[in-house]
Amino acid sequence: MSSLAWKINRIKAMSPAELLFRVGRVVQGKVEKQRLSAGWRPKPKGSVGSRGGLFQGESEQIVSQWRAAYAGQLAGYEPLLDGDVDIFGHLKVNLLDGFNWHRDPESGIVAPLLYGKGIDYRDNHQVGNCKTLWEVARHPHLVPLAVAYAVTGDERYVRLVTSQIDSWIAQNPFGLGVHWCSTLEVALRLVAWALVHSLFCLRDEQGLFSRVSDSEALGNAIYQHAHFIRHYLSRHSSANNHLIGELTGLWLGCRVFDLGAEGEVWAALAKRELEAEAVKQVFEDGVNKEQANYYHLWVMEYLYLNWLVGERYAEPFSDTFRERIIGMQRFISALRPPGGVVPQIGDSDDGVVARFEPADSPDPYREVCSAIQAVLEDGCEAQYLSQKVFWYSLIAGRSAQIDAGPEADDQPAGQLFPKGGYAVLRGGGAHLIFDAGPLGYPSIAAHGHADALSFCMALDGQWWLVDPGTYCYHTQPDWRDYFRSTAAHNALEVNGHDQSLIGGAFLWLQRSKQQIGELQQSADGEQQSISGSVSGYADPQIRHHREITLDARQRKLRVTDRIEGGAAALRLLFQFHPNVRLYPGELKHHFYAEIEGEPHRLEICADEALQWEVRHGEENPHLGWYSERLGQKVPIDVLVGTLQAASGCTINCEFSW
Structure with missing residues (x-):
């Protein structure tokens, strides 16, 4: 485009x-x-200083507690001194020897040092892949280095941290270059600096200010970050998770650092708007309105970190704000099958608000949920006492509460989240998620996918039917469109159209309209059923209805699809996890799926009225792909059924195991 x-x-x-x-x-x-x-250049009226680090408690006691819990991780920090940073699991960058913050580590393109707001970061020829360029400049990798210094006192970590902050400030004068382009990027860098400073304060109350080469330059840079955020907050149709992230940077920056009277005004504004956005962007049932699990995670952690900082500086947030955080934690936990992981639904960008350990968390959802449970609920399980749980609890001035019992599966058989448009069905070893929620939030629905009435299914914690993931953002627009398309999901494509019309990489034009029905359950919970409908497909007359029924006793899932509003060419798709292999059965509409080493065999009895075939990893056009992380994709088996259908046509498929 x-x-x-x-x-x-x-x-x-x-x-x-x-x-x-x-x-x-x-x-x-x-x-x-x-x-x-x-x-x-914007400059503070007085010198910028510290308002005290985030972490509460005696420094010696904190270090002692950390060593008692995490001494085994110490060796993992040593390799960080080599200056290598891992980006999205597929790209390594070395930040030593005169690192150029404007050079895209993936393409090698050097972005121009022009007025930042005038740079088109979507232009790959001008800036390269801005996602990888920005990721390293958010400085998330500096926080683990600061942890290592705080708990060891090893000056090598200090020198590496401060040399990178010094070089970033020297290469990025205010307002110039690609790192003064996106307000969210500025905010996340300020969050990282606030955490680094707070960790340094455990060794020296002046924190960063006594360690950088020029404390005045650091103070000016901190002030300029806050100034930029305040004057370029995302508004209107851009006011999604970005706005909450920007306000988080402003709130932390103005609470951790003393920015004078302006800082107090900006902090009050940030807190007031955060209270409002928590209600605007999160449904009462805890579902984030962007309809993307990873952005649900982003917003959940932003809100929780803001709440913690409010507790730290005796400026608490409201009970409503707190309840939204708890609701978000309970929703995302409901999506996790026992022994498994939260599935991909909608966009995922693999970034983090904060990382304290030397490597990325293998389960960021569990990490943040445990941190919330440790302070706001009944405690987290001991095996999930990650460093994020430890450090976040210290911001609130509390020790993490530990639930000493074994991991419990105390979720009800079926759960409905009517505002967010999700249902979870459980039983017979199966865990199903049905998605009939809105396309996304706000009007552009930037991170939503055309996946209405799609579902994912896990058996004994292993996902079998999956959402495809994201793969890319600003590069390869054809792949960006595919991974958001209806054909990439466990959904029904009508007349070759997506449910909604793509208008750009983060933009939808004609939006589908969907609704979810009531959750039906038998008295013993062995039978659960949920239904929903969606209209769109570039034809306002067409409406697709779907009902899924789980029979836990018979270990069966029935999927019933009905099309109304006119005759249509239908393509029904079921996407399987990369570990699953799909095979034809004895009849042309029978198939079975297996995972090597897994006890289950999934039998599929598809509707015999359709023409069925197994497709796998095709590129022209794209079909049958899965992406677990940005920049990575693998081919998968997809079961495809086609039919020229009359209005009122009903399709029945059954899965048993």
């Missing part, structure tokens, strides 16, 4: 009020660009 076409589509998604706001932002940028050319 051309830049002009994207701009036209983007304008279509704006209200008149937003159009006026965007014009104002353009004027604001032009004025700022001229001021920067004349030598202006």
Whole structure:
């Protein structure tokens, strides 16, 4: 899609009020660009200092507790001194020897040192892959280095941290370059600096200020980060998780660092808006409105970290804010099958709010949920006492509460989240998630997929039927479109159309309309049924109805699809996990699936009215792919059924194990 076409589509998604706001932002940028050319830089009225580190308690006691719990991890920090940083699990970057913060580590392209707000970060020829370029400049890798210094006192970690902050400040004058382009990137860097400073404070109350080469330059940079965030907050159709992340950076920056009277005003604004956004962006049942599990995780951790900081500085958030956090934790925990992991639904970008350990968490959902449970609920299980649980609990001034009992599967058989549009069915070793929620939030639904009425299924904790993941954002637009498409999900494609119309990499135009029914359960919970419907498919007359019924006693799942509104060419798809192999049965509409080493065999009796075939990892057009992390994709088996159907046509498929 051309830049002009994207701009036209983007304008279509704006209200008149937003159009006026965007014009104002353009004027604001032009004025700022001229001021920067004349030598202006925002500067604090006084010197920037510390308001005290985040972590509460006696430093010696904290270090002693850490060593008692995590001494076995100490050796893992030593390799970090080599300067290697892992990006999204497939790209290693070395930050030593004059690292260029403007060079995309993936493509080698060096982004120009121009006015940041004027750089088109979507232009791969100008900046390379901005996702990898930005990731390292968020400085999440500096926090584990600061942990290592805090618990060992080894000065080598200090030198590596401060040299990178010094070099970043030297190479990135305020407002210039790709790192002054996105407000969220500025905010996440400020979060990292606040955590690093707080960890350094365990050894020296001046924290970073006594260790960098130029404390005044650091203070100015901190102030400029907060100033930039305050004046470029995401608004209108861009006010999704980005706004909450930006406010998080502003809140932490103005609580951890002393930015004078302006800092107090900005902190009050950040807290007030965070309270409002928690209600705007999270349904009462705990579902994040962006309809993407990983962004649910982002928002959940943002809100929890903000709540902790409020406790630390005796500026508590409301009970409603707290309840939204607990609701989010309970929803995402309900999606996890016993012994398994939370599935991918919607976009996932693999980033983190904060990382304390030397390597990425193998289960970031469990890590954040445990941190919340340890302080706000009945405690987390001892085997999930990660460093995030430890350090976050210290911000609240509490020891993490430990539930000493074994991991319990205390979820009810069936659960409905009616506002968010999800249902969870459980029994007979199966765990199913049915998605009939909105496309996304706000009007552009940037991180939603065309996956209405799709479902995922796990057996004894292992996922068999899956959501495809994300794979890429700003590069390879054809793959970006595929992984968001209806054909990449366990869904029904009608007349070759997605349920909603793609308008850009993070933009939907014509949006589908869907609704979820009531959860039906037998008295003993052995039979559970949920239904939903969706209209869209570039035809307002077409409506797809789906009902899924789990019979736990017979270990069967029935999927019933019905199409209304006219005759249509249908393509029904079922996507299988990369570990699953799909084989034809004795009849043309019978198939079976197996995972090597797993006891289950999944029998599939598909509707014989359709023409069925197994497809696998095709590229022209794309079909049958799965991505567990950004930048990585693998071929998978997908069962595809096609039919030229009359209005009112019903399709029945049955899965048994």
